[in-house]
Amino acid sequence: MPSQQADGFLCEVFMHKERPGHCPFPGSVVRHTGYRGTRLRMILCGGHAELFEGWDVKPIEEYRQSYGLIPDVGVIGKRIVPDPYFTSFVESAKNAETTTERNMWIAMHRAARVFAEFMYWQGHYAKYPLDLNAQTRDGARSHWEAGKRHAEGMYAIYTREDHGKEETEVPDYFWHSIGCLAAELLSHRPN
Numbered sequence: 001m002p003s004q005q006a007d008g009f010l011c012e013v014f015m016h017k018e019r020p021g022h023c024p025f026p027g028s029v030v031r032h033t034g035y036r037g038t039r040l041r042m043i044l045c046g047g048h049a050e051l052f053e054g055w056d057v058k059p060i061e062e063y064r065q066s067y068g069l070i071p072d073v074g075v076i077g078k079r080i081v082p083d084p085y086f087t088s089f090v091e092s093a094k095n096a097e098t099t100t101e102r103n104m105w106i107a108m109h110r111a112a113r114v115f116a117e118f119m120y121w122q123g124h125y126a127k128y129p130l131d132l133n134a135q136t137r138d139g140a141r142s143h144w145e146a147g148k149r150h151a152e153g154m155y156a157i158y159t160r161e162d163h164g165k166e167e168t169e170v171p172d173y174f175w176h177s178i179g180c181l182a183a184e185l186l187s188h189r190p191n
Contacts, residue, residue, distance in 0.1 A: 009060055009069075011045035023048060024183040028123035030063040031055040039067065046122025046137075059127045089181065100154075100161045107147075107154035108174060109181075114140070114147035116182035120189060151178075 009027035025045035032041035033055040043060065044051060063069055089109035096102035121137040152170055159168040 009043045011048055012043045013045070013048045013051065024180065025119050026123060026186055027060055028126040029057050030060055030069070031057050032063065032067070041067075044126070045119065046124070046126040047119060049122070049126035089177075098162055100158045104151075104154040104158040107151040108178060111144075111147040111151040112178040112181035113185065114143045115178055116185040116189075118144040119182060120186060 011023035011025050011027050013023045015021065015023055023045055025047060027043035028046050029044055029049050030041050031044055031049075031052040032039060033052075034040075040055075041063070042052060042055075049057070058066065060069065089105050089112065093102050093105035093109065096105060118137075118140040121133070121140040125133040125137040151174075155170045155174070156168060159165040
């Protein structure tokens with residue numbers, strides 16, 4: 001699978017979760033080091049930019065100018081990509097049978113949007129580590145944390161009021177869907 005999306009490189013970190021594959025978020029930096037005469041490098045998103053401590057770090061464009069970086073280089077293992085099978089929050093909200101179900105889907109959609117914003121500023125700060133960008137990133141993180149809590153709360157209300165269940169955790173596939181939608185939203189955002 002190629003390691004580049006239409007408007008930039010994708011992160012090459014391999015993740016072991018419910019659906020193993022590579023991180024779907026846009027790359028922002030390249031970590032690189034020399035090893036036995038070979039240059040080792042890894043493209044990382046903002047969320048993974050601190051991995052490989054001790055390796056040099058450059059923004060992607062700067063690395064490409066210094067050493068070259070071939071687009072569409074294959075990555076080992078399967079690529080996680082936002083696919084048409086993630087839950088359509090907007091359609092689900094339209095088709096909701098109760099107000100609590102509709103509110104739950106709206107909360108999930110909002111959580112995906114603030115997660116996309118947080119991942120964008122994580123990447124921006126990784127490229128440009130300035131205090132101003134750190135403050136914006138931290139603000140985006142607090143919006144994501146609030147959005148996540150709200151989504152969890154609305155899911156709990158939905159399961160309690162519509163299904164009579166107490167203390168139910170949001171299923172992993174919802175978080176996976178939120179991540180996929182966030183990656184999809186980021187893929188259309190201009191750099």
